[in-house]
Amino acid sequence: xxxxxxxxxxxxxxxxxxxxxxxxxxxxxxxxxxxxxxxxxxxxxxxxxxxxxxxxxxxxxxxxxxxxxxxxxxxxxxxxxxxxxxxxxxxxxxxxxxxxxxxxxxxxxxxxxxxxxxxxxxxxxxxxxxxxxxxxxxxxxxxxxxxxxxxxxxxxxxxxxxxxxxxxxxxxxxxxxxxxxxxxxxxxxxxxxxxxxxxxxxxxxxxxxxxxxxxxxxxxxxxxxxxxxxxxxxxxxxxxxxxxxxxxxxxxxxxxxxxxxxxxxxxxxxxxxxxxxxxxxxxxxxxxxxxxxxxxxxxxxxxxxxxxxxxxxxxxxxxxxxxxxxxxxxxxxxxxxxxxxxxxxxxxxxxxxxxxxxxxxxxxxxxxxxxxxxxxxxxxxxxxxxxxxxxxxxxxxxxxxxxxxxxxxxxxxxxxxxxxxxxxxxxxxxxxxxxxxxxxxxxxxxxxxxxxxxxxxxxxxxxxxxxxxxxxxxxxxxxxxxxxxxxxxxxxxxxxxxxxxxxxxxxxxxxxxxxxxxxxxxxxxxxxxxxxxxxxxxxxxxxxxxxxxxxxxxxxxxxxxxxxxxxxxxxxxxxxxxxxxxxxxxxxxxxxxxxxxxxxxxxxxxxxxxxxxxxxxxxxxxxxxxxxxxxxxxxxxxxxxxxxxxxxxxxxxxxxxxxxxxxxxxxxxxxxxxxxxxxxxxxxxxxxxxxxxxxxxxxxxxxxxxxxxxxxxxxxxxxxxxxxxxxxxxxxxxxxxxxxxxxxxxxxxxxxxxxxxxxxxxxxxxxxxx
Numbered sequence: 001x002x003x004x005x006x007x008x009x010x011x012x013x014x015x016x017x018x019x020x021x022x023x024x025x026x027x028x029x030x031x032x033x034x035x036x037x038x039x040x041x042x043x044x045x046x047x048x049x050x051x052x053x054x055x056x057x058x059x060x061x062x063x064x065x066x067x068x069x070x071x072x073x074x075x076x077x078x079x080x081x082x083x084x085x086x087x088x089x090x091x092x093x094x095x096x097x098x099x100x101x102x103x104x105x106x107x108x109x110x111x112x113x114x115x116x117x118x119x120x121x122x123x124x125x126x127x128x129x130x131x132x133x134x135x136x137x138x139x140x141x142x143x144x145x146x147x148x149x150x151x152x153x154x155x156x157x158x159x160x161x162x163x164x165x166x167x168x169x170x171x172x173x174x175x176x177x178x179x180x181x182x183x184x185x186x187x188x189x190x191x192x193x194x195x196x197x198x199x200x201x202x203x204x205x206x207x208x209x210x211x212x213x214x215x216x217x218x219x220x221x222x223x224x225x226x227x228x229x230x231x232x233x234x235x236x237x238x239x240x241x242x243x244x245x246x247x248x249x250x251x252x253x254x255x256x257x258x259x260x261x262x263x264x265x266x267x268x269x270x271x272x273x274x275x276x277x278x279x280x281x282x283x284x285x286x287x288x289x290x291x292x293x294x295x296x297x298x299x300x301x302x303x304x305x306x307x308x309x310x311x312x313x314x315x316x317x318x319x320x321x322x323x324x325x326x327x328x329x330x331x332x333x334x335x336x337x338x339x340x341x342x343x344x345x346x347x348x349x350x351x352x353x354x355x356x357x358x359x360x361x362x363x364x365x366x367x368x369x370x371x372x373x374x375x376x377x378x379x380x381x382x383x384x385x386x387x388x389x390x391x392x393x394x395x396x397x398x399x400x401x402x403x404x405x406x407x408x409x410x411x412x413x414x415x416x417x418x419x420x421x422x423x424x425x426x427x428x429x430x431x432x433x434x435x436x437x438x439x440x441x442x443x444x445x446x447x448x449x450x451x452x453x454x455x456x457x458x459x460x461x462x463x464x465x466x467x468x469x470x471x472x473x474x475x476x477x478x479x480x481x482x483x484x485x486x487x488x489x490x491x492x493x494x495x496x497x498x499x500x501x502x503x504x505x506x507x508x509x510x511x512x513x514x515x516x517x518x519x520x521x522x523x524x525x526x527x528x529x530x531x532x533x534x535x536x537x538x539x540x541x542x543x544x545x546x547x548x549x550x551x552x553x554x555x556x557x558x559x560x561x562x563x564x565x566x567x568x569x570x571x572x573x574x575x576x577x578x579x580x581x582x583x584x585x586x587x588x589x590x591x592x593x594x595x596x597x598x599x600x601x602x603x604x605x606x607x608x609x610x611x612x613x614x615x616x617x618x619x620x621x622x623x624x625x626x627x628x629x630x631x632x633x634x635x636x637x638x639x640x641x642x643x644x645x646x647x648x649x650x651x652x653x654x655x656x657x658x659x660x661x662x663x664x665x666x667x668x669x670x671x672x673x674x675x676x677x678x679x680x681x682x683x684x685x686x687x688x689x690x691x692x693x694x695x696x697x698x699x700x701x702x703x704x705x706x707x708x709x710x711x712x713x714x715x716x717x718x719x720x721x722x723x724x725x726x727x728x729x730x731x732x733x734x735x736x737x738x739x740x741x742x743x744x745x746x747x748x749x750x751x752x753x754x755x756x757x758x759x760x761x762x763x764x765x766x767x768x769x770x
Contacts, residue, residue: 063149065100143175497512
């Protein structure tokens with residue numbers, strides 16, 4: 001189907017012309033099927049299941065634009081903030097000039113949440129959990145949404161997040177909103193489509209052929225994804241050493257592929273391995289330096305990862321993992337897209353959704369798994385679905401490749417045979433519902449708090465309609481057992497004081513329950529934080545004290561800051577915490593743990609995170625934090641984001657209990673400080689969001705006494721021009737003048753007088769306040 005034919009479906013000529021320039025003159029076969037055979041521009045639910053790079057994403061985009069052009073609202077759901085940011089930038093670049101209002105909402109992008117809650121958008125790109133939280137605060141917004149595009153539906157099987165996503169989708173289905181689900185090839189897709197009340201569009205061909213196979217003895221044995229034809233090709237210039245390991249075998253293939261100027265993406269199981277592997281490959285391959293990327297990195301804040309990247313980029317190789325800052329990740333991604341980097345070593349951070357033009361993908365068949373309950377990591381085989389996601393990064397449509405390669409490396413005949421059977425011949429896993437694998441009371445609270453389930457029968461019926469209710473409970477439980485399970489979860493909520501039963505048997509959330517549900521924290525975390533709020537009273541408290549509480553609660557235990565066994569055995573962080581609390585005039589008894597004796601590994605990791613974040617908000621440079629705490633910038637930023645959310649939740653809980661407004665505001669201020677990593681005085685400047693006004697600059701301005709508006713007005717223009725462009729400089733000056741004028745008016749205003757009225761012996765009036 002020609003792209004121009006989309007004009008028949010009431011799409012504007014300007015939009016179709018833009019798509020022709022971006023996507024080409026022809027729709028892909030899957031996209032043509034969606035439009036012509038399955039009513040993409042109608043009102044029916046669809047589940048689009050197809051291999052990576054087959055054009056699923058553009059199907060969702062076409063439907064979103066068709067809906068938005070009728071002045072109806074669209075929510076585009078994604079599982080990861082990196083995907084949300086990429087999709088938002090893409091939509092903004094394409095459609096903002098046309099007049100469509102595109103919003104982004106993730107945990108660390110909260111600046112547009114007010115517009116989202118007000119329904120002031122055409123298309124909102126939202127992470128699943130943020131959408132669930134919105135519907136607690138503003139349940140009526142569901143009625144205003146005409147279309148929901150749900151990307152990467154494989155997240156339903158995620159042990160930690162799947163249950164929440166399942167209930168969100170159930171809510172969308174119950175509200176009769178149109179849903180278009182997008183997923184890679186999964187098992188049991190017909191049954192999933194039935195649950196979604198959707199027509200299944202199942203397509204198994206890729207627009208670019210993919211050779212999936214195993215490299216052994218220098219020969220790549222593969223099967224064509226589309227053709228199913230098996231063949232082989234040499235992928236090593238010289239016969240390999242029989243004793244060679246993964247990296248030696250990989251290096252031989254990369255020498256051959258780089259000589260052909262083919263880009264390769266290598267997936268490994270751990271962040272340190274990605275750094276070390278990239279360094280070794282850069283030294284051995286000796287490729288041309290990535291000059292533009294090196295220049296871009298030079299402008300960023302100094303970190304360990306930046307220095308490592310500078311070394312590898314000098315040899316045309318890069319790495320990508322969660323330890324990098326967002327800015328560093330974007331530099332790496334841009335360099336790979338532009339061809340400056342020929343070899344990129346990555347963890348699974350790049351496996352989901354990001355569009356990078358690799359000709360070849362090499363995949364390590366194992367990954368590290370971690371369960372906080374066991375407190376130890378272990379190696380486990382990657383899932384077949386994970387293999388499909390990774391291999392799908394090769395041979396992307398539009399990259400100019402006639403085929404791509406997805407390569408598993410085998411050292412022995414046994415490896416060759418078993419890897420082939422499991423991954424090349426193996427079938428996809430089925431979606432596994434997760435709602436019954438986490439405390440049900442967390443979900444019950446959110447359903448009642450959102451005013452969607454107001455009685456027990458409504459609550460029971462809703463949960464029975466969920467994926468877990470349809471696929472698990474219906475087969476494993478009797479109706480009485482289902483009723484008892486839900487009633488037990490409800491009673492736990494009532495006992496905790498977050499739900500109450502009204503005289504007419506209607507359920508409602510207490511103020512505390514509303515606060516907890518709206519922020520999305522678990523009841524266990526809420527119990528922990530409420531205990532601190534109860535005992536803190538009116539006494540003096542410090543940010544460090546609350547940081548310890550936040551990192552010790554259930555939601556805080558998942559902070560990504562690493563703790564080595566050597567650090568744990570040395571006991572440096574409990575001792576450092578004891579000393580810092582003493583310096584702040586605090587007693588260790590204010591904490592819900594004893595600092596004497598041997599502490600649990602996860603507790604010590606939490607204490608380390610709290611100490612690190614206490615230094616983070618004191619504006620300690622990232623590089624110094626990395627050295628002081630033996631960690632990486634990406635870990636610090638992720639921990640700060642997570643703890644900011646938990647402190648914000650604590651503020652909402654305090655407000656719900658009627659705490660003093662000054663105390664609540666202090667908590668909110670601490671949350672904002674964590675988000676930006678600054679002292680309180682710098683927060684107004686952070687809120688301006690001016691390009692170039694980085695944390696580094698704010699620290700320098702703090703040392704120079706430039707954080708107050710009056711000082712900024714007096715500072716030489718040349719000082720500010722080194723940081724800001726012309727528009728940013730104007731905005732800063734305008735803000736400084738406004739704040740200075742407001743401060744002058746405040747100083748001139750008469751002080752409120754204390755007034756006593758003999759006729760009103762029970763009142764004291766200060767100004768207009770009683």
